[in-house]
Amino acid sequence: MTHHALRLGTRRSRLAMAQSGLVAEAVRQVTGRPVELVEITTYGDVSREHLAQIGGTGVFVSALRDALLGGEIDFAVHSLKDLPTAQPEDLTLAAIPVREDPRDALIARDGLTFEQLPDGARVGTGSPRRMAQLNAWARTLGRRIETVPIRGNIDTRIGYVEKGELDAVVLAAAGLNRLGRTGEATELLSPDAVLPAPGQGALAVECAATHEHLAARLAELDDPFTRAAVTAERSLLAALEAGCSAPVGALADFQAGERAVTEMRLRGVVGTTDGSTLVQLSTTGHVPTSRDDVSVPATMGRELAAEMLAKGAAGLMGERAL
Numbered sequence: 664m665t666h667h668a669l670r671l672g673t674r675r676s677r678l679a680m681a682q683s684g685l686v687a688e689a690v691r692q693v694t695g696r697p698v699e700l701v702e703i704t705t706y707g708d709v710s711r712e713h714l715a716q717i718g719g720t721g722v723f724v725s726a727l728r729d730a731l732l733g734g735e736i737d738f739a740v741h742s743l744k745d746l747p748t749a750q751p752e753d754l755t756l757a758a759i760p761v762r763e764d765p766r767d768a769l770i771a772r773d774g775l776t777f778e779q780l781p782d783g784a785r786v787g788t789g790s791p792r793r794m795a796q797l798n799a800w801a802r803t804l805g806r807r808i809e810t811v812p813i814r815g816n817i818d819t820r821i822g823y824v825e826k827g828e829l830d831a832v833v834l835a836a837a838g839l840n841r842l843g844r845t846g847e848a849t850e851l852l853s854p855d856a857v858l859p860a861p862g863q864g865a866l867a868v869e870c871a872a873t874h875e876h877l878a879a880r881l882a883e884l885d886d887p888f889t890r891a892a893v894t895a896e897r898s899l900l901a902a903l904e905a906g907c908s909a910p911v912g913a914l915a916d917f918q919a920g921e922r923a924v925t926e927m928r929l930r931g932v933v934g935t936t937d938g939s940t941l942v943q944l945s946t947t948g949h950v951p952t953s954r955d956d957v958s959v960p961a962t963m964g965r966e967l968a969a970e971m972l973a974k975g976a977a978g979l980m981g982e983r984a985l
């Protein structure tokens with residue numbers, strides 16, 4: 664085996680660099696080889712359009728994948744929630760490491776929680792999923808919020824609240840945690856109120872399918888529980904035929920189980936962005952915790968999607984949900 668450095672392709676954002684840095688260190692430990700970060704610019708980083716307009720799906724990942732297939736890098740780290748559900752045959756998801764906190768976080772002025780926000784509060788998010796569930800939550804409180812589409816990195820988004828331009832913003836807790844900014848959340852939003860995006864908080868370590876030896880080493884970073892959970896969530900998303908910019912939330916979690924099998928709960932939601940209608944369902948199943956067998960979670964996702972479609976989910980997703 665050669666001992667040249669493994670090249671890890673990464674986006675340049677501080678979050679991407681932090682995520683890649685964590686995986687680089689773990690890969691150094693399991694392979695004993697140095698890991699070199701190679702910065703790659705993706706369309707999602709350059710475009711100033713709103714994600715809902717450029718379609719969301721894949722905008723952060725295609726440049727990294729081109730570099731993998733072109734042999735410029737050996738492996739790449741993605742936020743799993745940014746990965747399209749269809750996995751290309753020439754690329755392998757070699758590892759899905761232990762997931763960070765999957766919840767969304769609220770950062771509000773004056774330390775406010777969501778329920779303490781005043782009627783008409785301006786809340787920054789351009790995510791149809793967050794809009795649908797936050798608007799629905801506000802309605803149950805007899806209030807309205809005004810959602811304001813925002814883009815940019817985590818510092819930029821938090822800046823809207825710091826400068827007093829918005830009452831609150833909503834971000835993934837995982838991103839805050841990985842940047843060491845956990846303390847800035849004024850509330851971690853309960854999945855009972857806001858289900859996260861499928862795969863939120865999880866990372867995907869990807870390499871070319873032809874690099875079987877490398878894939879086997881990277882697989883040491885895999886967490887079978889996380890893989891089972893995100894497989895169910897992404898299978899739900901795929902069966903709804905929705906992309907990452909559709910108003911779809913999903914979260915799988917576990918009851919304490921035995922060694923080889925554990926009980927998994929999968930919750931899913933689809934809604935209109937104004938929050939007037941939500942279809943929210945859940946299911947449970949016994950899942951083998953083996954990274955090589957994700958058939959049960961995949962089936963749970965498909966079956967829950969079918970139930971949601973039977974309750975009218977397709978009509979709520981709008982034209983974007985192709």
Ligand SMILES: NCc1[nH]cc(CCC(=O)O)c1CC(=O)O
Pocket residue numbers: 742743744745833834835837838862863864865866
């Ligand atoms: N859509 C962008 C994106 N992709 C992954 C994360 C956060 C980290 C994660 O979910 O693992 C974010 C930012 C956000 O939603 O606040």
